[in-house]
Amino acid sequence: MKSETLPQLDVELVGEMLLGKWKDIRLATRKICEKPEMWQIPGLTHHEHRQRVLGQLKTLVAEGATSYGFPKIAGGNADPGGSLTVFEELIFADPSLQIKYGVQWGLFGAAILYLGTESHHKELLPKVINLETPGCFAMTETGHGSDVANIGTTATYDEQTQEFVIHTPSRHAWKDYIGNAALHGKAAVVFAQLITKGENHGVHAFYVPLRDDNGNFLEGVGGDDDGIKGGLNGIDNGRLHFTNVRIPRTWLLNHYGDVDEAGNYSSPIESKGRRFFTMLGTLVQGRVSITGGVTNAQKIALTIAIRYANERRQFPSHTGEEHVLMDYGRHQRRLLPALARTYAQAFAHLELLEQFDEVFSGRNDTDSTRADLETVAAASKALSTWNALDIIQLSREACGGQGFMAEHRMVGLRADLDIYATFEGDNNVLLQLVAKRLLSDYSKAFASPDFGTLAQYVVEQVGDVAFNRGGLRGLAQKFTDFGSTARSIGFVRDEEHQHQLLTDRVHTMIARLANELKHSGKKDPVEAERMFNRHQNDLIMAAKAHGELIQWEAFTSALKRIKNPETLKVMTWLRDLFGFTLLEENLAWYLMNGRLNSHRAEAITEYIDGRLLGRLKPHALDLVDAFGLSEGLIRSDLAFGSESKRRETLKKAKA
């Protein structure tokens, strides 16, 4: 290919798209992350690292970066999307800082905000914002992680003293993995079974002081340190337990359920199950912002790996000059689809963030928009956190031994992000929630009377759902016959047909599963459980396919906004690479279900290897440049010419 025929990518334009709606806050947070005192230092002990990150939190307070998510009456900016944006960008400094910010201002602060009421906001939130009260989000217990509804901690109302008694009944019910619990937390939002007049009203949240100003546990409170973890060692995760700790009645965060002085329980939501999921739903921001965070980590890793691949030379070519790694077909196969996937994920996340802000700003807050948001966030968090681990790993492997050096960031990012796959909802459990929603949409659409009894096995979650932004997509049009015999990529290359193929797979999988599970619903519960477990893997695969469809759609929506034809051309190739990779990964399904014949299926792989990779290779550097990451954010010289400089010494030696 001659260079004059290459389309030019408008790096600035694409960069602007990736910055999205909260561009100013994003850039301002990056400025903070560029300060050396905010950087992760590899090799600190966990004690040193924890102290460093605590200090960094104070810097964030001083920079005014901690108030976005809170209402004006608490001294906040009432900008929910802005708050998540700060979280997302902090990963450039140190994932430990990001998550400690998330614990303090995302989980602890947001629980007070969304589960509490005005008096809590006025009294408690200012000290959350300014870090006077470092706090914990004490939900998970050693014995119950994914299954929050069955936690063991109790909050029993004592009418005599008008207090709640917070109590941990067993070692099994200790709060565990709680950020800020080992050292810094002065208070906690504790999730416990609310019991009054002998009746359990399910899990509610309570504000519970933990430590005095000297850092000593208050009476009845105990705990220990989770110690060293696989990553995020700048956070003092720990365990907490409570022995008949008494708190005032008014420290129940009473937005969704209250107890009056006489011990009478009331709630605006009658159904216990629905109340529980509504309360948990207010905490969706963690899942939303995690995707933004890990996408940034992927950008770091790919910037390093792709720039290095364009400088590093290994094995001589026929001219005697060594090839750059990016010349190798296998190297392109590893890095370019990862780049396409990262773009898809980035665009999907920016949509999700706006969706979140619409709901949480109140501009478009309905049961339906909340349910959609929760579904998309669940899919997004699961897919993106696994993508991040895979893509950081392949980037590190693509840099060989250099990639293993801590100074080049990738191993540290991977270690820190490992837990993202199972915290804030285990990825498999989240995908099951998504599948539940898709089955429920399907069931409503087809009004199958037997379906309800079975859906309960797909994780309990109740909510109003319909065919809409979060759930099952309608097929754009009558299905095109891709199974015909002509050997041609033309049909599949077309955007609408990619969409059809991806959508149809989700539909068909869900329809088939709904049918299978419906039949078993007539049988006994043992058989129903057996049938669910027989198909649990398929359910999760269907949810994954749905999440990928959302990403593909977001990428495609982004293309609609590009007016520059050359940029559009390159970005369309990148979207096609993403779409084709999805088809290729699931080729057996398309073949078995007659959606593609063998010739067309083969043409997909041929088109990737024979066309798309070669077309995109010359644009790979521009595509990572569009991430717009400075040296202070990346901090690996592999991305800033160190290999070329070393080669200069080689040339000099030869000269």
Place this chain on the structure above:
Amino acid sequence: MKSETLPQLDVELVGEMLLGKWKDIRLATRKICEKPEMWQIPGLTHHEHRQRVLGQLKTLVAEGATSYGFPKIAGGNADPGGSLTVFEELIFADPSLQIKYGVQWGLFGAAILYLGTESHHKELLPKVINLETPGCFAMTETGHGSDVANIGTTATYDEQTQEFVIHTPSRHAWKDYIGNAALHGKAAVVFAQLITKGENHGVHAFYVPLRDDNGNFLEGVGGDDDGIKGGLNGIDNGRLHFTNVRIPRTWLLNHYGDVDEAGNYSSPIESKGRRFFTMLGTLVQGRVSITGGVTNAQKIALTIAIRYANERRQFPSHTGEEHVLMDYGRHQRRLLPALARTYAQAFAHLELLEQFDEVFSGRNDTDSTRADLETVAAASKALSTWNALDIIQLSREACGGQGFMAEHRMVGLRADLDIYATFEGDNNVLLQLVAKRLLSDYSKAFASPDFGTLAQYVVEQVGDVAFNRGGLRGLAQKFTDFGSTARSIGFVRDEEHQHQLLTDRVHTMIARLANELKHSGKKDPVEAERMFNRHQNDLIMAAKAHGELIQWEAFTSALKRIKNPETLKVMTWLRDLFGFTLLEENLAWYLMNGRLNSHRAEAITEYIDGRLLGRLKPHALDLVDAFGLSEGLIRSDLAFGSESKRRETLKKAKA
């Protein structure tokens, strides 16, 4: 299923099979690893960790564990397989200890042994064995990792003084990532371009002293510390460079090439390329033993995850009692195929280890057996190190938050093993070597005259090859028609047909690639390179398929040795799960190539989910018990009942 109908696995019998030929050395090494002073302590600084591991090396010397690989004239045991066995088991103590053992007695010692001659053995090896001379294996340079033939360090013979002058011409040519280089190494085997009388005879190895007894670099030697890595921080990796360092002529390790006093070069191997690969081939033991090591790490992770999955309960069943994780279909889907793969890998490794010992003991040492050994070792190392990362990761995720705690080992093992994917040969480069061999076999079988010119693009490596233990497998019989319309798993379930399907895929892929590359050979070199890169990914996929076939065959051979019918039954299910998973992963290929029709393809997944997982689930605990790992080797209480003990506190609280 009623328990009385379950076949019983003979745990002891299977355990014996897994211990293999060097059982006594294996068990003795495990005893050493069970000592607390040999254990990795999470959270040490890398300075502390390095000191600790150095101390552990001294313990190994005191225990007599360091002499197996060396000849009797050096005070060794002349037991090459035994030496690798020690290496493999040390991973139970600490992967850093394993690799530091590998650096000292595997790489440094083995290079002197296999590249040097008797005088070197007598003079140098005793001090290697007893650690009087901690040493480095200085091959890799910052600028050349995979492409060793093009390293920059030179060893120029000076006839005047009868010395070699070792010199590093540029920063690009510094030795890098060298274990023992930052601190402990007193000497090194340095790989350098041997130049005499103005002619470069290619890469040779030289014995070069580095430091005096006070640990200071000798004149002309310099270097620095690689610092903190993603794992293996108990090893002092570093960089080395040499400024006209003079060593006696006799410190050329002269087994494969020598220089006389007058500067005349001679070698028993005429071809420079073949000499180079023969020298590198003597170092195959690293690749062999790595597979054994990572298999042990997989055993640790799976023992933890599977035992935990059988105790940990989450989400209530219809009876009110919570399900154990192992009840869930998705959990079975994650863990049981990983268990099957680990068994396949273990059996394949035990075969490989015997194959290695036959060659290196001299009992069956021919060009052909060496070439086979190198091919199988390359495939095995690549597949097993990636498997280990995947399987340790899924085990950690299957343990949720607990899995992320350093005390439960899995995050540490994963971090340490990360580099295994790119050291001792980058996995992608190794698989390319395997593909080269398969193409070469194919070419010889079909006597294609044009093939040779193209094969050179598949990494330069020369060796005698034929259809044999390392290379292309013959199809067992006339190909059965799997493509017929009957919907039945019967055919595919049959062992012979599994074998056919797996073998046929390798054959067909290689034949097709040979054909593609042959055509391009007639074109110009630019086009030939383009064609190679166009198919590089396919080559690597074909090599991977070949490696998996070897594992399947080894598992199947192991079944032949089981006389106990019930044990055979369970183990056959496990082998079938491995085989079926391989077919499922490549289902699109089988469909596109008419090897399976849609009905049979669907039946494969149905058979896995509907039959095999359910059959194997009750045996999962026995299958990890057969690994025979004590508490001192696993050191995570998740594998020793901690979850059940916690649940006891829950029951007491409820009572």
